[in-house]
Amino acid sequence: MNDSVQATAPFIEIDAELCKGCKLCIGVCPKGVIDISEKLNGSSYHPAYYLGRDCTGCALCFYACPEPAAIKVVKP
């Protein structure tokens, strides 16, 4: 996040290279704002990505994700 632009809405960041494309985050998101990418990442998985809107910062995706560092949830 750019320091000068303070986000006011919650959002998540998914590190595409650390994602294994298991889709568990997609299944638990109550707002349906995560989808799977058409592109492959460096490990040959289709990574998940955030649609860029309507996240509530509930962090359910974080706990559903088995990877330590794939998802980061920010709630301003």
Next chain:
Amino acid sequence: MKITEKPVAFYPEFVRKSGPHKETTHYCPGCGHGNIHKMIAEAMVDLGINERTVFISPVGCSVFGYYYFDCGHMQAAHGRAPAVATGIKRANPEAIVISYQGDGDLAAIGTAETLHAANRGENITVFFVNNAIYGMTGGQMAPTTMIGQKTATTPRGRIESVHGNPIRVAEIIATLPAATYVERVAIGDSKHIMKARKAIRKALTNQVENRGYSFVEILSTCPTGWKMDGPDARDWLVEEMTKVFPLGVFKDESDHREGAWHRQVEPFDPAKRDAYLGAGEAEAKAEKLPLPAELHCKFAGFGGQGILTLGLFLAQVGMRAGLHASWIPSYGPEMRGGTANCSVNLSERRIGSPLVDKPNLLVVMNQPSLEAFAGDVVQGGTIIVDTSIVEKCPEYPGRRVVRIPATGIADEVGTPKVANVVLLGAICAATGAFPQAFVEQSLRETVKKKDLVDLNLAALRRGYEHVGDAG
């Protein structure tokens, strides 16, 4: 602002993990072990215990627990984690000891340890990851495999009359009077996961407060063994597994056991142990020779060249010099190709780990070993190469390369079998680690067959001379 991200009780990078990916786990996509690790790491941070936690990894897919958690570790033999946990906790009551086990580990080969640790009410925390299968070995039937569930060893499904019923471990543990807290949770849907998170914290909090034995069974998924994708596996867990393994608290005496669980055992005393083992005496007897620099060595070659014995020789010389020494042979994948290697540490200080990932001395007796390990040698380190066997030996910037036709020299002395002793001479000369007379005396005392002493001494001297002449 609240940020939820990778808990700091995980290492920033998983440097012990092999392969190029140091920030992801070795688990399959969608595997439940990852979720459980995350919740344990988070609880460790929130309770402020990672500095004093000892995580015991089992045999199973979670055998590499020590890749991930920034805490103390012990990897136990299959099923023995609760016994190891007992020892660590009794020796060091301040440690927070986690026994993390799969269903094969805990409820098949380790059933006895599991029951007896619970029955003694050890003040430890057991996380039982029940994924109804042996994940690591390729999906065989586990004690907790469901009736009808197809596995590699029950291709037509588990049959009650043939294979018995799935074992409900939490219910069994709950019958034991000494157990404090027993709950079964799951990592199915989000509600389950958040409950599991709470149970994990409670089981660790109990130990921090000395409330005794806590057991949390966590229904988990093995998408690979179950031949399902991640979401289908979670659905199957929720719909099928929870019918056979009901969720809930089976026993909770936590509130009645505060502080009452300090064991009446004699505290562990390292001095007594050393006296018993005679370790102190050996140290006192040895003459103390200063070491110019700590040595972290890797010796590698073909099996049969005496490379492992070379490591032992050097470690023994070090011990005679009053140093701390470790020697450990490697049976990694390179063993299967007929090559062997060992790691040796020599230090004036205690040695924490016998492993050597970044040697400052590498000795190689074949080409593949040079290629495999030369890149690991630290800047300023030394690489000693037996050029009788290694044909191509390039320069390695920042590292000193000592070329010596050790096997050829040994042959001249009498037999190629003493090539390793030629190399021992080369090592001592190149590192300046020990006076030659001292090494000769050590060798005289170490070589078992006395008629071979002169041969070995001749080989040693030629090694010293070669390096002395060259450098």
